Amino acid sequence: MKRRNFIQNGAIGIMAGAAVPFSFSCTKEISTVGDATSILSTPLCDLLDIKYPIIQAGMADVAGPELVAAISNAGGLGILTATMVPPDILKQRIQKVRELTDKPFGVNLILHQDLFPPKEFEIDDSTVEEVQGFLNGFRNELGIPESKSKPPKLPPLIQMALDVIIQEKIPVFSVGLGNPSKDIVAKCHANGIKVMVMVSTLEDALSVYDNGVDIIVAQGSEAGGHRSTWEKKKSKEFAAIGALPLTSAIVSAIKIPVIAAGGIVNGKGLRAALALGAQGVLMGTRFIPTFESMAPQSYKQKILDSSSDNTTVTDVFTGMYARVLRNKFTEAYNDSNTPVLPPGRQYVATVDIIKEAGKRELPEFYSLYAGQGLDEIKEIISASEVVSNLVREAIES
Numbered sequence: 001m002k003r004r005n006f007i008q009n010g011a012i013g014i015m016a017g018a019a020v021p022f023s024f025s026c027t028k029e030i031s032t033v034g035d036a037t038s039i040l041s042t043p044l045c046d047l048l049d050i051k052y053p054i055i056q057a058g059m060a061d062v063a064g065p066e067l068v069a070a071i072s073n074a075g076g077l078g079i080l081t082a083t084m085v086p087p088d089i090l091k092q093r094i095q096k097v098r099e100l101t102d103k104p105f106g107v108n109l110i111l112h113q114d115l116f117p118p119k120e121f122e123i124d125d126s127t128v129e130e131v132q133g134f135l136n137g138f139r140n141e142l143g144i145p146e147s148k149s150k151p152p153k154l155p156p157l158i159q160m161a162l163d164v165i166i167q168e169k170i171p172v173f174s175v176g177l178g179n180p181s182k183d184i185v186a187k188c189h190a191n192g193i194k195v196m197v198m199v200s201t202l203e204d205a206l207s208v209y210d211n212g213v214d215i216i217v218a219q220g221s222e223a224g225g226h227r228s229t230w231e232k233k234k235s236k237e238f239a240a241i242g243a244l245p246l247t248s249a250i251v252s253a254i255k256i257p258v259i260a261a262g263g264i265v266n267g268k269g270l271r272a273a274l275a276l277g278a279q280g281v282l283m284g285t286r287f288i289p290t291f292e293s294m295a296p297q298s299y300k301q302k303i304l305d306s307s308s309d310n311t312t313v314t315d316v317f318t319g320m321y322a323r324v325l326r327n328k329f330t331e332a333y334n335d336s337n338t339p340v341l342p343p344g345r346q347y348v349a350t351v352d353i354i355k356e357a358g359k360r361e362l363p364e365f366y367s368l369y370a371g372q373g374l375d376e377i378k379e380i381i382s383a384s385e386v387v388s389n390l391v392r393e394a395i396e397s
């Protein structure tokens with residue numbers, strides 16, 4: 001197999017005394033030869049000061065301090081969610097991560113152009129009536145108060161969280177659904193913060209590269225959670241490129257580290273990503289069923305019980321397209337032909353139902369974000385075991 005293009009100063013990986021089928025760039029000294037895991041060491045590991053190129057996605061309502069610290073302690077990079085987290089709570093969570101690990105970690109924010117800053121939308125009363133009328137059916141089933149009101153604009157929590165990230169000099173600022181401006185990137189760099197941005201098209205990769213970011217995450221359409229675009233596309237058919245062609249195209253076009261994401265759950269996925277020229281993987285869904293994740297127990301169990309064919313892409317939870325497990329919420333909403341409110345407003349309209357469903361372990365009414373790697377997720381284990389399994393499988397595969 002040919003040496004990969006981005007190899008600049010690395011050695012051919014050696015495993016058990018034999019050359020492995022393909023080589024990875026490795027800036028570590030010869031002393032790591034003989035350590036089988038050195039074949040996984042890419043320049044990204046040096047850039048982020050981590051042992052393995054395994055990054056945990058910053059997942060809203062899932063990635064708290066315990067999960068983040070466990071992954072960073074295991075040699076990967078944990079990323080704390082900051083989306084919709086008020087600044088005082090975010091500071092406490094950052095403090096907690098720092099108590100649990102002295103390793104690098106990241107903080108994630110979504111910078112969608114309709115949320116950052118929160119946009120004004122004209123929404124007519126009849127649409128609000130239709131949406132709330134439909135959602136009241138769920139509220140009645142859950143026994144929570146009905147609502148008739150127009151969902152208000154979101155508070156400016158994203159700007160507040162960004163200020164905290166900069167003040168706290170977090171090692172890595174991870175961005176989803178947005179293109180941080182040159183000013184934001186410069187401010188991060190001035191504070192020693194690396195900027196990692198997730199995109200789902202080559203065009204968006206070129207735009208974020210132009211703004212000076214350090215690392216690009218190529219998010220394939222297999223990914224769980226929101227499609228990483230900063231505007232809502234005409235339909236879910238857009239920006240829906242598989243991880244394989246997307247990663248390959250971005251690696252060919254851009255000479256900064258690229259991380260592959262979407263449906264990756266094991267060592268085979270990690271090897272495949274590296275073979276494409278990615279310097280690491282970012283995984284979300286595999287970390288939901290771990291002891292340390294903040295996800296409700298019934299959500300963790302659903303991930304184990306579901307197959308890769310059980311996901312759908314929908315905007316019914318937040319007004320932005322996201323891959324989730326089909327459940328009563330998604331199916332009844334679709335069947336009803338009820339309109340969906342604009343990005344963010346749909347979230348404000350549905351959040352009381354989702355929170356109640358999470359609290360009461362009722363997955364049929366919950367937003368079950370999940371990617372297409374489900375067929376190979378079999379058990380709830382510790383986050384560090386996920387990382388060590390990945391490393392072992394990648395070496396063995």
Ligand SMILES: Cc1cc2nc3c(=O)[nH]c(=O)nc-3n(C[C@H](O)[C@H](O)[C@H](O)COP(=O)(O)O)c2cc1C
Binds near residue numbers: 223
């Ligand atoms: C439960 C869940 C929540 C997510 N929340 C966020 C988020 O808040 N910010 C973000 O940038 N990406 C978020 N994502 C998307 C991930 O960044 C990533 O693209 C995805 O998890 C990769 O695919 P996989 O889930 O198949 O591993 C989320 C994904 C999941 C599964």
